[in-house]
Amino acid sequence: MSINEGSDSSLKTLRSAEAPRKPGAIGLEAAGMTMRFGSFTALDNVSIKVPAGSFHALLGENGAGKSTLVKCIMGFYHPTAGQIVIGGHEVAIDSPRDASALGLGMVYQHFTLVPSLTGAENLVISREHVPGVIDWSVERKALAAFMETMPFKLPLDVPVRSLAAGEKQKLEIVKQLYLGRNFLVLDEPTSVLTPGEASEVLGLVRGMTQRGEITVLMISHKFHEVTAFADEITVLRRGKLAGSGRVKDLTTRDMAGMMIGDVPLAALDSRLAVAPDAKPILSVKALSAPDRSGLKTIRIADLNVRSGEIVGIAGISGNGQKEFVEVLAGQRKKTAGDIRVKAAPYAATRGETRENNVRFIPEEPLQNACAPKMTVAENLAFRTFDVGQGGKPATWIDGRSIKKYAAHLVGAFKVKTASLASPISALSGGNVQRAVLARELTGEVDLLICSNPCFGLDFSAVAEIRARIMKARNAGAAVLLLSEDLDELLELSDRILVMSDGVLVYETPIATANVMTIGEHMAGHH
Amino acid sequence: MADTTPEALQGVVIVAPISTSWLELLARRSEAVVIPFGAFIVGMAIFSLFLLFLGKSPIDLVNLMVKGGFGNWFSIQNSLQRAAPLLLTALCVALPARLGLVVIGGEGAVVLGGVAAAAAAVPLLGAPYVVVIGAMAIAGMAAGGLWIGIVGALRHYRAVNETISSLLMAYIAIALMNHFVEGPLRDPASLNKPSTYPIGKDYMIGNIPGMDVHWGLVAGIVACIVSWVLIEKTAFGFAARIAGGNVRAAQIQGLAVGKLIVGFTALAGAFAGLAGMIEVGAVQGSANASLAAGYGYTGILVAFLARHNPLAIIPVAILLGGIDASGGLIQRRMDLPDATVLVLQGLLFIVILFSETLYGRFKLFNPDLWLRNRQ
Incomplete structure (x- = not known):
């Protein structure tokens, strides 16, 4: 059953006006993809093969090149080198418009729907050619017929903001199918869903791949999702292909090994018993x-x-x-x-x-625990700048001891920074969080x-942060x-x-x- | 807790190098000089286009500006004299800006500071010079501090936008001044220009020895230096910079954000109030409508050009004072309308605001792009 087999004639008109192409899943192959930004190589000779109707997972740490690869495929970036082959033909994807004409669609981590509009309105306005005057009775009929072909049941007549997160994510996927895409890139699609919602959505998507309706390339961090739903994986590490294979041939440990390489992950301390009289x-x-x-x-x-x-x-x-x-x-x-x-x-x-x-480790530390334009050294001094010799309140700032203290924390918590005088906003997310941990977890807590x-x-930042929290508890x-x-x-x-x-x-x-x-x-x- | 204090770390092996190379420092610092300077040049270039359309020569303009502002000892003194109130009104913008507030109503603090100073002086006439001047300064600063402090308090406790409230408060202040100088405080002898009673020649603030510039210039420069030390070198200033950088981070650290905001806005207002007091004590001799001469508004331009750095305010205020001083000469010699200098100031301000989007865009000024990451 394919989305283009809807019996409603108006729907057919709509489809053919959008992008005339064959129904059903399409395969994609990218070979030798290289992307350089100046002297920095974000993607180095990476090849990936996603056969029609497969559920492929793309794994890698932050900064491994997953988004770069996907953006090259979706036409947001022009790769420095490499070919993309769709359905056996080499294609040139110069813009997101080209990608969508070829049937490629993307679902982002965060919702892109307009919250104040209904599901139906969101779908209709997302089309490339929306008529100046929309005949809603025709559109509704067309949509109803289209939804008949979908495995999801969704309320399309309520504002999107009143939908649950799982429903919104389903609507995002439905939107891609409505636009006639048959190769979907899902960027961490479950990060905002409950476990129940996540397995429901992924299960439905998997069903569609098995029926040959779509092909899916999913970016994910979660191994249990990959093992439960994906057929094959490709792993990137520091811009290079680190491994690939069929999910049933690999253990979680194998995948983690490909993702992080030889770097040992921080292990949790064993849990000490809570004293009964604590x-x-x-x-x-x-x-x-x-x-x-x-x-x-x-x-x-x-x-x-x-x-x-x-x-x-x-x-x-x-x-x-x-x-x-x-x-x-x-x-x-x-x-x-x-x-x-x-x-x-x-x-x-x-x-x-x-x-x-009392110490705090908030989410999104740059927005909640740092002054982004102040330097790394100054941000590390937030707890201590007003304490002088012997713990007395200080009137004057001692620039040298602030730098010395920061240098110590940067070393002890392995914060990667170009310089102590860099604004903290120049650091990567993991390193900002490490800096905040250094500030908050130094001394008695x-x-x-x-x-x-x-x-x-x-991955490695997560393991380290959890280990430090456990250490503080112990x-x-x-x-x-x-x-x-x-x-x-x-x-x-x-x-x-x-x-x-x-x-x-x-x-x-x-x-x-x-x-x-x-x-x-x-x-x-x- | 003891081991979180810096001195407890003595003896700890330093893992990362703590010194910053001179090249890195130069690159980081020069951005805040090059971009405003570039914006100033672009603003002048656009203004030159205006002149060309009017059939005037931009080269004449620059020549007259240099001559009128800094061409000889007389014009330099004129420029410095005009820079004096700008130093203080620019601080009224720069200090709250370090806390993330855009206060544009310094004019209100200037006029109220002037009225309060005049009102404090009149009953004391006959007392020693120091007492009268001291009372005037305290009254002027208190009035200005109260006025802008209210703006800060409204912002923090009632979430009223400080830009709008300070502007509206400036209109209220000017109305209050008109009420006082035309009513309760009016000297009946001031006929066509309602004024308060004059403080008298003996109590006027004199000139710096050897110059034809009053002591207000020194007061302004001292205020700028004090403000710089306060922001950059004290714990109070550091706390304010945290709150200005990210108020949520400051709250998580338990910093009293409300006190910082009210304290900084009140201090900022006090400086503007002092400008009003100096205007009365050194120039006008009494409080009258001339107090609302736009120093508060030009101060906004000075503060933005100086990137809210109190030390940078000093040269920028002198530069703007020079442009102001050359205004009359430019209008007369080039046969340009009265508003010429205002148009130039407005253009410069718009270009400066545009240039704010350029920060962080140049690799040259951003060592994080060319230094190698280290552990």
Whole structure:
């Protein structure tokens, strides 16, 4: 069954007006792809073969060249060298328009739909040729006929903003099919979905490849998705082809080896038992605060984090986790309730954070924990610049000891930077997060509050950051870890709580934690 | 906690080199000089096009500008005299800008500072010189500080846009000044130009010895140096730079962002208020409508050209003072309309704003693109 076999005549007209081409999956082969930016080689003689109807995974760390390769295929970049062959013919793809004429489409990590328009409106306006006056009754009929051919059922008449993340991602895929694309590039398509939504979407996509309707090239970080859904993989490392093969012939360990090479990953310390009499460090009671929209309220009835334990909070993005962290960090005012650190009231002033050794590792550290235009050395001094000899408040800035301190941290935490005088925004995401870790985890830490600390970071940075969090826990820090990544929570937490609609709705010790149960509570079934 | 303080790290092996090479430093620093200077040249070039359309010679313009602004000792002193209030009003823009605020209502602080200074001086007349001048300075700075401090407080506590509120507050300030000099504080002897009672010759701020320039120039230069030290060398200034760089990062560090914002805006207003006080004490002799001479607005241009660096404000203010001083000569000799200098200033400002988009675009100024990464 193909999308072009719809019986509705108006749909046929629409299709042929868009791009006349054969239905069904198409194969793609790229050979000797090289892309240089000045003296920097982002992609070095990489070849990839994606047969028609296959589900191919493209793996690699951040900066390995995955996006560069995909952008060359999609016509965003003009490769320095290399050929692309589609369906046995060499093709020239000079622009995204050429790519779409050849049936190539891309689904991005973040949604590209217009939130205030309905699904139907989004689909129609995405066409290359939209009539000046749209006859909606004809379009609706055409769409209904088109949706009949889809494995997804989606509400097309409500504004996109009211759809769940999984539905939005499905709509993104449907949009590509509606535009007549039969080779889809999916760029980390599940990073914003719950585990349930992710396997549903990928399962449906896999079904379509098996029926020969589309070919899929998926960029992914998640091995369990690759092993469950993909047929073949290609792995890039530092711009070069690091390996490829069929998924059933490879173990996760093999794939990880290709991705990171010989670099050993930081291993987690073994988990020390939480002392039965461990003191509660952070206790939150009857806290309420307005959320971002000001329409809803977050309410934390009772939460304790004891010394030496990691308490993980799971939840789909936008259920009040951000606001909760903002209250703890002093970025948002609470309307009621009680926050105590070591039994004393806590309002996140500089004195209180310092006295109680409270540290923060927020998500997207450049936006939340750094001053992007200040230098690496200055950013590393945020905790210490106002402390002078013997811990007394300092009036004057000591530039030399700031640099010395920064040099020490840069070395100890392996922050890659051209210079201590570089603006911190010149560093890669992983290195910004390493710099923030260096600042926050140096010295005694009694309470550590982390929010999606590994979001968007590469493999080795993730392993190192998790190892450091575990180390801090074993050294006696109370850790509150809010994360949208369930794997991360299961790996690190001693207890897991679920936040839904601004309320903590579920709690389980790690020993009895079950992904599906947690997922159901995340989705609001409790 | 002890081991997070820098001195506790003594004896620790330094892994990364801490010195910055002179070449890297030169590259990083020169961007903030070359781009504004280039923008200034481009602004002058566009203005030259205007002149060509009018059939005038741009070369004459440059010659007259140099002659009128810096051609001889008399014109240099004239330029310096005009630069004095610009130094202080530019600080009123530059200090809040370091905290990420765009305050454009320094004019309001100038006029209120002038009125407050005159009002403080009149009842004290007869007291020692130092007492009267001191009282005038305190009153002027307090009025200006209060005025712009309110702008900062509105921004932080009520999320009112500081650019709009400072501009509107400037209109209110000018209205208040008109009310005071035409009403409660009016000297009945000031007939066609309503003014406060004159402070009298004996209490006027004199000239720097050997120059025909009043002490306001020294006050302005000292204020710029003090501001630079405050921002670059003190913990308070460092905290302000963090808050200006990213307010969320500052909050996570527990810094009192509200106090920093109100403190910096109040200090900025105090400098502008001081400019008003000097205008009364050294030039006008009383507070009147001449206080609203646009120093607050020219200060915006000076601060932006100086990239909000208090030390760079000093040469830029003198340059703009020179352009201002040559204005009369240019108008007379080249037969140009009164608004000529204003048009030039406006053009320069637009080009400067455009040039903001150029930062980070030149590989030459960006050592991160040519230095090799190191661990």
